[in-house]
Amino acid sequence: MNEKEKIIVEINVSPKGLHIEHPTCSKGHSLKCDKVKIHNFPSIKVKAKTNDEEGFMYLDPIYGSFDNIIEGMKIPDGVIVELFCPECDESLTISGENCKICSAPMFVFHLPNNSIVEGCLRKGCMFHELKIVNADQQLARLFEERMLL
């Protein structure tokens, strides 16, 4: 693979400007949940596990917003949660990356065109970032889309 094509750009996007439309696990299963909407957008449904409990989480699809819905379990602030694809049970934890704020493990969602969203798995930390591969093309699209908002 050409090294140049693997360059990853990290950008800061202002909160509430963007929502995550097509998140998947690494195998391409959609995590989008049309039945549960948050801020009028389909939420992101994942299976969640802590040491004691197991349930589901519907994550806020707005980038920078955290009005998540937790179903069937309680997650106290500060606890590290592990997330899984509801379809294939794949762990969404990304290996080798830790939160820059609290050093907890991170999850990853795959987006179309090789982009990813990573986030901290510690409840209450809220650190996350968007990484865009093939930056020129992607950034152009991003700004185009944001201007329509």
Ligand SMILES: [Zn+2]
């Ligand atoms: Zn899957």
Ligand SMILES: [Zn+2]
């Ligand atoms: Zn963190």
